[in-house]
Amino acid sequence: MSxxxxxxxxxxxSTGEVRVLMPHPxxxxxxxxxxxxxxxxxxxxxxxxxxxxxxxxxxxxxxAVSANPLFAFQLEGVKAGDQLAVAWRDNTGQRGNAExxxxxx
Amino acid sequence: MKHLARRxxxxxxxxxxxxxxxVGSGLLKPGMALAVEFNRGAFEAKTAADALRLIGAAGxxxxxxxxxKAPEIAENGAVVPIEVTSRIPGxxxxxxxxxxxxxxxALQFNFAAGATPTFQAKLKMAETSRLRVVxxxxxxxxxxxxxxxxxxxxxxx
Numbered sequence: 001m002s003x004x005x006x007x008x009x010x011x012x013x014s015t016g017e018v019r020v021l022m023p024h025p026x027x028x029x030x031x032x033x034x035x036x037x038x039x040x041x042x043x044x045x046x047x048x049x050x051x052x053x054x055x056x057x058x059x060x061x062x063x064a065v066s067a068n069p070l071f072a073f074q075l076e077g078v079k080a081g082d083q084l085a086v087a088w089r090d091n092t093g094q095r096g097n098a099e100x101x102x103x104x105x
Numbered sequence: 106m107k108h109l110a111r112r113x114x115x116x117x118x119x120x121x122x123x124x125x126x127x128v129g130s131g132l133l134k135p136g137m138a139l140a141v142e143f144n145r146g147a148f149e150a151k152t153a154a155d156a157l158r159l160i161g162a163a164g165x166x167x168x169x170x171x172x173x174k175a176p177e178i179a180e181n182g183a184v185v186p187i188e189v190t191s192r193i194p195g196x197x198x199x200x201x202x203x204x205x206x207x208x209x210x211a212l213q214f215n216f217a218a219g220a221t222p223t224f225q226a227k228l229k230m231a232e233t234s235r236l237r238v239v240x241x242x243x244x245x246x247x248x249x250x251x252x253x254x255x256x257x258x259x260x261x262x
Contacts, residue, residue, distance in 0.1 A: 028229070030207055045145070049220075056220040060143035064203055064211035064229045066184045066259075072225035 005098035010105040016078030028063035156210040168247035183259030191240040196222035198241040205234035
């Protein structure tokens, strides 16, 4: 299983700053093991960020996103206590998700 | 047409009230929100021209209202930090391509109301390449590119 997602959600003057780190190997399928065999592709293909249950950012990722993807986003009209959720799925069908509550910066 | 269906879904159920009812009633689990409709085929494209065509942005016009922050020289192609912002009103999607990567389309983000069209990410770059951003707003596409020199590539080997 993957390590837990690290999610940080802070709000200042109704602007929410989100930082999310999703531990994942993001194997492109182009690398070879020392044995010479190709390492199968395994990378996150979709990510959704939801604010109070409403999807606000949807992402489609390719294999060119670095290992352990780290993203930062900005949401408007956010207040302390609002709920943030993030969920991902990879090309092998594995999923991950996490939730956080916005706190004042 | 799937794409249109998704749009309609967001328009109909886009309010948090409607969604929380669905979530609360167990009809919609958080994981289900992952039915993101993008053209996955574009991520398999092997040239930037093909990828641009597949995301519908072949005729994108150059725009100074897209901001790209990226290193001029990236020492480690496995982790190239970028920051992208669109100041084009009504931007709903940002796409990033690395022209010379084996699969140029790196990522796409959709922004609903309340989400500022900006993000930071880290990308792999196989070699020195043009980093290209496409911003989509009201069915039109705008683009800007930046050259990033890579000293040690980060895609294969």
